[in-house]
Amino acid sequence: MKQEAVRNLNRDIAICTRCRLSLTRTNAVPGEGPVPSALFFIGEAPGRNEDLTGRPFVGRAGHVLETLLATIGLQRSSVFITSIVKCRPPENRIPRKDEIAACGGYLQTQIHLTAPTLLVPMGRLASELVFSHFGLPNIPIGRIHGQLVYAGKSCRDLAIFPVYHPAAVTHNPPLKGTIFEDFQALGRLIEEKGLKLRDEQE
């Protein structure tokens, strides 16, 4: 049932024309991962490699993400991975407000279907979006990264764990240690919360 809903959603995203990004994309990049999944990672926007393949995080940032996941014993196939907008912005510019708004319903449906325990927004934009979605005050990523924030009274079981965007490490090497530490904290949280991820369930 859920798998069918995911297939339908991905089909809608593939032919979406809700914003100007549809005019310049090669492929839409809905995201991928198990449904349901305890862990849900949200990036910013597809880049060149993602646009060409239709898969999220397959370029340099994806390599960093996979390496970080491996340090806590996870494979990318154990977690759900997507981005705020599903189509590549030209020249990899930052997605605009109206593009983020046009794509918002897709992300919400993905979260609903995936029913995660932990949302992991990666980078400033994803963190801002998730905090504002749950009516939480915005706290800059430089202060909130690596901290667990509960999504609210109506979502007791859902928590947010913001981290820097993996691409930030490639632009700003001193962040490497910070993002590494945050992923180690994420690994401890997964243990503490007893989260079951797909590889362990099979």
Ligand code: URA
């Ligand atoms: N950066 C993102 O935020 N998403 C991708 O899919 C790739 C790079």
